[in-house]
Amino acid sequence: MEGLLAGNEEAVRALYARFARPVFTLGLRLLGSAGAAEELTQDVFLTAWRKAARFDPGRGRLSTWLMTIAHNLAVDRLRRETGASRPTLIFVDEIPEIASGGEEEPLIERDVALRALTSLSDAERRLLARAYFGGLTAREIAESDGVPLGTVKTRLRTALIKVRRANQGKERP
């Protein structure tokens, strides 16, 4: 992170090599076009450079921090662009594994994510997808499904805890 703070090109490229694909993928799925995903990817790494001093390894992993920035920027953009079409969501375990393109990838994070998904029920996966990728609040989901707000919040929490447990000991810093 010291290299990133100093604007060191090598540090930027190292961070990019590790996280560009998941960031771009998240942008593509949330924003629906390659152009918007590329803009988002640039914004994410620019923000990471600007905010590098705020990253605290004691409060979370680098992958969490970076993907939180990506998710926040993408959701903000979605909310600004009224009428933007919502893309179809495809999970890794719903399509055949794609061979690596030779670029260094965060294989461990993908492996962890796959493991986490298998620990969830279909209903829990759909619920998390509607909130995380669809940007729906617990209240919006509760009203849409006709279930109590507290129930939705409890289910979200249960699903996240399952993901967290599946992740434990499987992540890299």
Add this chain to the structure above:
Amino acid sequence: MNCLAVREHLPELAIGVLPEKEQAAVERHLQWCAGCRKEAADLGQAAATFAFALAPASVPRGLADRVVTRIRQAAGAPGSRRRMRAAAASTIAAMVAVAGLGWGAVMAGKADRFAERARVAEQQKSVALDQFRHVLANLGNIGTSLPGNETHFGQLAPTSTGRRGGGAVLQLVSPTMLDFVIVIVNGLDPTDTSALPYRVTLVNAVGDVLKAGRITRLDANGGAETFHQFQNRDLRGFTKVVVTDSSGEVVLRGTVDQSTGA
């Protein structure tokens, strides 16, 4: 908000869909509660991991070079900083004006009698609003992109040394945007050029000091505006605002309330 209520909101905070009002209250709680902060970090980590589950897409060729180029430009291009400055300053100032926050205090000291002060403040506010509306019309969505719970407001009052003038301060303290501070002063002595330049500094609880602006000229009402954007500096905790004259005497002083949004 107690721990029980906060933890009810943490899943939505982790997923990034907690409504703004609740988010501000939860963030305030997390600043001092280590237990809830740990829970929030755990859930946030789980939510972030979820993003990796998407089927990976192919990254466009040359994007790495474009990212590096963009960061280089941001690091060294004065033009881009000027554009950001203009946009952010106008937007924040407009938010202050529209919200009707503190304009009376901003204009305090420029008139002796209350009625005159109120009339002048209203007049200035009206002029400012027209200017802000014009600028905002050219900014598109920028004006709506600054989270209300990340902008914080404070007022400046004269010290026994300065004995005149007043001001307002606005800070953006954000985890995802460049932090900045805008200081508007008014009612200083426009004829006392020996007091120039005034310097604005921010101070935190342990005495760290940040330079936050320099005023080299005052208008006829003794007013001026400064803007300073921090490239790699977190303004969290830098709540004390001090304006000193050229001799180092403190003429205005105030505190920004970072516990609530503007």
